[in-house]
Amino acid sequence: MTSKIMIDVKNLTKHFERKIALSSLSFTIKQGEMVALIGPSGAGKSTLLNSIARLVPLESGEMLIDGQNISTYKRGKAFAKKVGVIRQQFDLIGPLAVIHNVLAGKLADWGTVKSLISLLVPQEKDAALMALERVGLTDKAHEITSTLSGGEQQRVALARLLVQKPEIILADEPVASLDPARADDVLSMLTKIVSEDNQTLIASLHSVDYARKYFDRIISLKNGAILFDLPTEKVTDEMLAELYSLKEHSSHA
Numbered sequence: 001m002t003s004k005i006m007i008d009v010k011n012l013t014k015h016f017e018r019k020i021a022l023s024s025l026s027f028t029i030k031q032g033e034m035v036a037l038i039g040p041s042g043a044g045k046s047t048l049l050n051s052i053a054r055l056v057p058l059e060s061g062e063m064l065i066d067g068q069n070i071s072t073y074k075r076g077k078a079f080a081k082k083v084g085v086i087r088q089q090f091d092l093i094g095p096l097a098v099i100h101n102v103l104a105g106k107l108a109d110w111g112t113v114k115s116l117i118s119l120l121v122p123q124e125k126d127a128a129l130m131a132l133e134r135v136g137l138t139d140k141a142h143e144i145t146s147t148l149s150g151g152e153q154q155r156v157a158l159a160r161l162l163v164q165k166p167e168i169i170l171a172d173e174p175v176a177s178l179d180p181a182r183a184d185d186v187l188s189m190l191t192k193i194v195s196e197d198n199q200t201l202i203a204s205l206h207s208v209d210y211a212r213k214y215f216d217r218i219i220s221l222k223n224g225a226i227l228f229d230l231p232t233e234k235v236t237d238e239m240l241a242e243l244y245s246l247k248e249h250s251s252h253a
Helices: 045-052 077-082 098-106 111-121 125-134 152-166 180-194 208-213 237-244
Strands: 006-016 017-029 034-038 059-065 082-088 168-172 200-204 217-222 224-232
Touching: 006 045, 006 082, 006 200, 017 045, 017 200, 017 224, 034 045, 034 180, 034 208, 045 200, 077 082, 082 152, 098 125, 098 152, 098 217, 125 152, 152 180, 168 180, 180 200, 180 208, 217 237, 224 237
Parallel strands: 034 200, 034 217, 082 168, 168 200
Antiparallel strands: 006 017, 006 059, 217 224
C-alpha cells in the first residue's frame, strides 16, 4: 500500500531582510518516513522547520500538510494533531513537575478551565504515565523537571509528544545540547517511537553520523537550497565534502 504524502513543499522561498533563507525548495515527505535535514550553520534548516510549524510565515510557494494547504489549518487542536515540535532547548517549564510538562501535550485538546485545573490536579493522568513508561521515566513523574539531566528532560519532551499524538514530528537539533551517549539514547528512542506509531519525522542535525545511523533519507541544505535529497545509503563522502566545503578552501588549493 502506498503511503500518503504528509508534507508537500513547492517552490518555497523565504528572505530575511535581503538575505535568502530558503530558495525555491520543492520536496515531498510520505507518511512513516524519517528524514534527516543536514547542512552548514545558516543553511536554512531551522527556517524550513519553523515554516512547517507555522512559526515563520510563508513568503512565496506552497505547502500542503496531509493534502491541505497549511494556511487553511486553524491554530489549536487541528494543527496540533498534525504537527508537533521538539527542540534542543526542550521547551519545558523547569519549576513544574514532570507530569505537568507531559500533559502540556494535551493543551490544544483542553479548554482554558481544564488546563488550569490540571495544574492543581493532573487531568488524564493515565495518558501521561503511559507516555512516561514508553520513555523510561515512570519513576520521575512527580519530580521537578529542572532537577532532571538534559537527556531525561529531552525524554520528558518526547513523552509530551506522545500525549499530543501528532502525525508529523519536527525535531530541530534535538540532541545538540546532549553528550554523545545521551544523544544516542534520545535519537534511538525518538526513531523507535516514530516507527512504532507510523508517524513522519523530519529532524535537523549537525551530526552526519547520527543522520546516517538513524534516518532512511537525507535532505541537505546549503545557502537555502537543496544540494541533494537521497536515500541515506546513496549519500557519499564526496557529497558531504561538497556540502560542508568552505569557499575559502579553494583559494588555498
